[in-house]
Amino acid sequence: MPTLQQSVMKKLYAHDIWDGYTPTSAADNVQGWGGNHPSLQRLAGAPGDKVVIDVGVWKGQSTITMARAMKEAGIDGCVIAIDTFLGSPEHWEGEAFGGLFTRQTGMPDLYRTFLSNVYHAGVQDYVVPIPQTSTTAALILQRRQLTASVIHIDAAHEYLEVLRDIEEYWKILAPGGDLIGDDYIQNWPGVVRAVGEFSARVGQPLTIAPPKCILRKSQ
Numbered sequence: 001m002p003t004l005q006q007s008v009m010k011k012l013y014a015h016d017i018w019d020g021y022t023p024t025s026a027a028d029n030v031q032g033w034g035g036n037h038p039s040l041q042r043l044a045g046a047p048g049d050k051v052v053i054d055v056g057v058w059k060g061q062s063t064i065t066m067a068r069a070m071k072e073a074g075i076d077g078c079v080i081a082i083d084t085f086l087g088s089p090e091h092w093e094g095e096a097f098g099g100l101f102t103r104q105t106g107m108p109d110l111y112r113t114f115l116s117n118v119y120h121a122g123v124q125d126y127v128v129p130i131p132q133t134s135t136t137a138a139l140i141l142q143r144r145q146l147t148a149s150v151i152h153i154d155a156a157h158e159y160l161e162v163l164r165d166i167e168e169y170w171k172i173l174a175p176g177g178d179l180i181g182d183d184y185i186q187n188w189p190g191v192v193r194a195v196g197e198f199s200a201r202v203g204q205p206l207t208i209a210p211p212k213c214i215l216r217k218s219q
Contacts, residue, residue, distance in 0.1 A: 002070075004049060005078035008128050011144045012080075018124045023116040030117050031100070034154070034182055035061025039212050043150045043178050045069030049076040053141070053148040053172065055134050055165060056155030056182075057081045059110065060117040066152070067123035080148070081118075081129045082137040085111035088157070138168035147174045154182035159190035166198045175219045184213035 009016050035058070044052050044066035052070070054063045063081045070077045087101065087108050101108050111131050118127050130137045134155045151169045156162055166179070173179055183191045195213055199206045207214040 002076045002078060002126055004051060004076050005126055005128060008051060008078050008080060008146065011146065012128060012130065012140070017129070018119075021115065021119065021124070023119045024112055025116050030059055030061045030064060030121075032058050032061030034211050035063075036065045037062075037209070037212050039180060039209050039214060040065050040152060041069045043180065043214075044077075044079075045073045045075070047073070047075075048149070050149040051077060051146065052079045052150040053082065053152070053169065054079050055082045055137070055151070055153045055169065057083045057114060057129075058154075060114045060121070062152055062154065063114075063127060064118060064121045064123055066150070067118075067126035068121065071123055071126055077126065079127050080141070080146075081114070081127055082132060082134060083110070083114070083129075083155070084133055085114060085131050134165050135168060138165075138172065141172055147172055147177075149174050149177040150180070151177070152180045152182070157183060157188045157190055159194050162191050162194035163198060166194060170198075170202070170217070173217050175217055177217050179215045179217070181213045181215075183211055184208065185211045 040062055052066050054066065057063045063079050067079045085108065087110065101110050118124050151173050153165050153169060155165055170179060181195050184195055195206065199215055204215050204218065
């Protein structure tokens with residue numbers, strides 16, 4: 001069992017939240033968008049023990065992809081999975097996103113679905129979930145003095161929120177680490193603008209692997 005996951009779990013919860021867990025549902029289809037992108041597998045599965053942070057995890061596709069890459073490579077590591085598990089603004093608009101999740105007394109069941117998917121994928125010993133906003137989760141991680149060598153951001157799509165996420169998680173990214181952004185495409189101009197401005201500000205070149213973009217932090 002990965003010792004890094006146990007260490008991170010202890011810092012955040014003081015106990016293993018997976019102990020005694022029983023999934024309340026069968027595995028979902030782990031439907032997502034770009035969560036199995038080759039860049040996630042390549043960077044998470046690269047040699048070396050590591051902590052990965054996944055911001056905006058939906059039903060777990062990207063988290064499972066990166067956790068599985070580490071597990072298959074025999075890496076001691078973990079994925080800290082961050083999401084409100086409440087859905088995004090577009091999920092509340094009309095019928096376009098209807099049927100993606102259900103609600104009980106108004107509350108989406110996404111966290112339950114996420115936990116179940118991770119468990120059924122057999123990578124729960126590599127995953128530490130944080131059901132929180134991206135901003136609050138970043139503050140929690142900073143206060144626990146946790147850093148990561150790979151950070152994947154796929155939360156908000158609005159310019160100011162995307163820029164804020166990049167700024168806050170850049171502080172947590174270890175020197176030499178990689179920050180991966182999702183939805184770097186014309187459909188999301190706020191993402192493209194925020195990433196471009198931040199890349200210019202820190203003076204780091206941007207690698208594009210649509211729909212992902214990658215910024216490496218200098219040593």
